[in-house]
Amino acid sequence: MLDIPSRVRVHVETPLAAQNDMGVCDAFEQYAPVREPDTMNAPHPPKVAGIDSTVPSPAHTVAPAPVTTGPPTVPPAPSGSSGPGALLTDRLAGWVSDLTTLHELTERLARTDTLADALQELLRAGAALVGARRGLVVLEPADRLGPDTMIGLGLGRADLGHIETVPRSALALGRILEGLPGGEGEIAEPDLFAEDGLDPRHREVAARLGYAASYAMPLEADGGGGRLGAAVWLYDEPAEPGERQRHLIGLYVRYAAEHLARLLEVERTRACMRTMTEELLPSRLPRVPGVQLAARHRTGPRGGGDWYDALPLPDAALGLAVGSVTGSGPSAVAAMGRLRASLRAYAVMEGEDPVAVLSDLELLLRLTEPARSATALFAYCEPALRKITLAGAGHCPPLLLGERRTEFVETSVSAPLGMLACWEAPSVELEAEAGETVLLYTDGLLHRTGEPVDRAFSRLHAAAAGVPRSLRHDPGAIADHVLRTLLPDGAAAQDSDEDVVLLAARFE
Template structure:
């Protein structure tokens, strides 16, 4: 057994305690061997039980350890930060483009574009001007060349404030120069289209048109950032501009993001323009297939309201004078949608007019001939129809229906549906036939003929939709009951509070009102 001297044992104990408190390197430096044993054993730690050490605490403490410099960031940290920023930007861009893709109309898309662009560039207000070039797809005649901005939307401006901006000559504003082909600095962008224009300090720009300066001061904006709505396939469709309250400009990262967003927005708007153009074409064809004017027949006043759905349905109406002062009234609906349904509707209406002239006094015969024609020429299509033979001088109506909704009589003393026999639509059965119904309206009463599209647009079940229509007709004000047009308008406003132009209205609507004197 080795006999370890007491001096060495004390030195080892002190070394271990110092390592625990200060670290290995510092402990070794602070515990180098000294000449006297008491010096090595002086920094003795207190006992665990809390009793003070026999060795008194030195009067002076050791000097504090020097502060170590912060460790440099790993080489990959900068790359990770950049990647995180890119992922965040891409996520934001994806969310904004998804919101834009869910818009189904030009108005919605332009409002979403303004809102998203303002968030990307850090602005509060803005406006977008949509003006497709000549020859591009146009939703209606307002896109004709030479008629100024075709469609303008605003964000954060009132209508009057937007009017102030539009009083400034186009050549004095960046978006006007883009639309007119006068590109900034005379140079197009990389794709042959105008680039963005950043006016970081409008009021400090000595070359700014005084009229534009006056408008900017009045509306309280000091900087703007303008971007074209342009792509290689669509061309330049318009321009968007965002305004800052103070002199400012988007940073490079913001410019890059909003540029990507605007490229996608241009393609989306171009598709919506094509869709609006197709819808407008379908609506025009449908209107041309219907009567351009209603006939004037003594003893009866007529009014009609019609709206074609966005897909182009086959609802129709007709009113034609017949021999001996009679009047033929008809409404109907062809199954399907689109151009083929419109063509079938036109053929069916023309055929019914011919049958009505030959045998209009017998509505059952008219519909029977129409059903035979439909079954022979359109075997894969069905249709509903209602034909009424009216004699205004005798205030007598004979009508027959094929799977169609019953007429509604509106008068001072009654508002009720006409009880018609239940029958199948045309083309549904091998041979159609149903008895006719005779009706004698009182003086001042109005007969409403309509298609089921009016009921379906309410979104209610059919029984509730019928009740809603009945309540609307019963609530027509007394002064308005002398005018069939006023009656039709009141019924439509009450049944469809959002109007015939509501975005979700996919059904055709036909309402024909005949008031008997």
């Protein structure tokens, strides 16, 4: 609680000020230093915080009220008011309203968890604070490590393309991004068409898109993060934000830049994990007579240990494998790469006996990584005979899809690799008919459905049985149909930590 001597008592929520890195006393100094009572009676600028951040921006922007530079005039005190006390109360209420608005806007920004969503929220909130209707933001980190992107508010893809045709040095946005003279801070262009020396292409684009003024700000992260990009808001008529608006947007953009810097690091880490995972998996599937192959793989946001493999073996045979290593992140991805490489070696040496392959793999895992476990399934295929011999270690059973049957292959119940002192389980043999497809998958496919295991298996069976006949000749189309049916929100949904692996083999 903030005490005002003898006149008025106003409750100020300290967390609101702390949220915006500005204490209540700092707010006093920012807006109006305390002087003698007679100088505190000057009328305050129009309140920007009156803008409701939850309501869309007006259809047309309006130029802010001009700020007078002469000596302040004291309006007559309304009847029944206490003069300076009433004005002070009104001014404090305006400050608290501003802080409340910033608190709401920064909370909405903090709830975004992707760069695209954060940039859109930055544009919407900034437009409300400066009284603009449209804008765009360019993410272009100074370290040149990416990602680079451009997002518009009220601007279509074609509009952004037109803006990109303007020389960068002619745009406030470009001067900030290129570090040109005059691009160190905010850049206000209150009347573009009245400026001398306006680039002809810029004049043409502004007339085409219908904006007459702009206000640009750099996005710079503290703590050595450097420049991240720049944002610019466009006015339909000649206008520029007032002093109070500039102060509010400055506080908001400073917080937004820190949030964007954190999301940028997360996005770079995710991209690195995706690249590592893709490099450790087959870049392309082999071509083996008598069988068609297709694979679908999606990595969770933190990177996981699900993998697949397909390799030609002696005597025109084919080895198929899927597996999953416990955990997520770089360590799980590295363990997945080691496990897959080891299985390839064992498959070449003794692939005709899947039990021996998995037994050797289990022994290696127990000796080299005793704290880790994994599931795996290996199938030895003879395409000419359409014969498959497979063994699984704690893995989901394959699904056989054909014209006359859609059924799970019965495999023996066994523990995952690394769970027992000595692993061994019997293998299973099956013969596929011409035109039938075998689906191998990891449990991430079931977990992403959000259903209990038995229900997820039923949904997978129904999705495979519902593949249209026109698609059954193409294993890739079969895999895509199963994913679309089983995961309506998409296999690449960012709200799931589970990897998805689906390997389809169609026998001719």
